[in-house]
Amino acid sequence: MEFKSPALDKLVGELQKLPGIGSKTAERLAHHILRLSREDALQMAKAIEAVKETVTYCKRCYNFAEGELCSICDDSSRDTGKICVVEQARDLAAIEKSGSYDGIYHVLLGALAPLDGIEPENLTLDGLLKRVKVEEVAEVIIATNPSFEGEGTALYLREMLLEVEGLRLTRIARGMPSGSQFEHVGRNIVSDAFEGRREMS
Template identity: 50%
Template sequence: MAQLTESVVRLIDQLSKLPGIGRKSAERVAYHLLRVNKEEALGLADAIRDVKENVRYCSRCFNLSEGDLCSICKDPQRDASILCVVEQPRDLIALEQSGVFPGLYHVLLGRIAPLEGIGPDQLTIDALVSRVSQGDIREVIMATNPTTEGDGTALHISSLLAEFPVKLTRLARGVTAGSVLEFANKEVLADAMTGRQSL
């Protein structure tokens, strides 16, 4: 019986660690990479290297950035008095694609999930409270995912921000409970953002 080379086995092992990629899918990707020309395969390797070396979190909002501040935080046209709180950078991207939100963002880099061992101290909640305490923000929109953990995270943050003179709102439930923002279409997200409600 033919044996796979050590390099191919290592590639399949690494690919199978990716989310949503099982062993069979990893094998298909590995064989695809073996078939394409060297430049195309190495282009993928270079793109992965560039992401790991150049992309970091924005020092203000924790969105993905290749500099100290992300493009949204650097944009003088954005309304700095409205802050939208999301769980992940991909949620921010989904809301941006709706094209209706003019303000700034704050990315939590997760949600409170006690069963997974994720507490408030592992998120960027302290940085959020610090931003709000500076007094420039008049509204904070809680755009955490409409799940048990997302709602719990929003409730925790709301209690921390209650002492500040800011309006606290939540996305309207045009976004179905139990769904994830990155998979919602832009029309649903636009309706949810436009119809946001007080907490």
């Protein structure tokens, strides 16, 4: 006989909200959690709680941070004259893993997608413009994804930043297959994309 439980159904529903998790996988995971010891299961729940309580956005670049600034903004060895603009913190993480960039970042928290209701005011564009005007920034490297939305966002950034005097504006090279994302391509490809960046202004 099949086991019915509103609590289990609720857990399946929550797991299904995760990306790439369909109903079958959610059920499998829920049953796995059910079989864990009480201690192990609660440890998992507490980890979710802790990450939501301690991790926020960096006040400066919108990367994830524990405290005011993220570990990159807090690192005095980084070249603060270069800001690399990415869509998401996971893109930043992929670039960091490649070890090919020593500047700082700005995370947009998305890409423009007017058809999905993602307009300029939904991204951290104001924060970026303010930084470029206030901080001593020599170059902004636009590293949005080579997707339809990412390219549209790059063009919008170009319009927005072109007015800033003396700023070098570059776009990472199209070394990556169109539609691919940083997190899915190798280290060398990310590194080549930075090396081959071109002027946008």
